[in-house]
Amino acid sequence: MMKWTFVARLLVSANGRDEGSLFEMTLSYDPERSPLAVSATFPTENGKTVWMFARDLLARGSQSEEPYGEGDVRLCREGATVRLCLDSPDGHADIAMPWGAVKVFLENTYDLVRSGEEDVWGDLDAFLREVLES
Secondary structure (H helix, E strand, O other): OOOEEEEEEEEEEEOOOOOOOOOEEEEEOOOOOOOOOOEEEEEEEEEEEEEEEEEHHHHOOOOOOOOEEOOEEEEEEEEEEEEEEEEEEEEEEEEEHHHHHHHHHHHHHHOOOOOOOOOOOHHHHHHHHHHHHH
8 A cells, every 4th residue: 555645725614613724635546456446535423434435536636737537536737736526415525736746646557557458357246345335
C-alpha cells in the first residue's frame, strides 16, 4: 500500500462551518486490494471519512478545467489546486488539494502499476465489497 499525506483546504461544506480551514488529507493506493481505485481519507465531525473512487477519475479530473466525473465524485483542475467535489446523502463538500501533491501521488501509483496493467481479476468479490461498503 502507498499513502501520500498533505494539507488540503475545505472550500464548501454541508453545514457551512469550517469553510476555508486547512486539514490533513491522505490519498492511498493499494494495488493488491483495489488496483483500479484510490482512496481519500480526511477528518469529519464524526471521525475520519474514507472515499474510494477510480484512479483514472483522479488522473483525468486533475487535468480537466471542467468538472470531470459523474455521480458522487467530481474533480477539476483550478490553477495550482485540484478541486474534489463530494456528494452524499449526508451532504456536500468541496476540497482544494494541491496539484503538486496529487501529481506526485499519481506518478507513484503508476510506478507501482501502469495504467492498463491492473490485475482486476485478482479478488473481484473483495473489491466489490469494499467499494459498496465505502
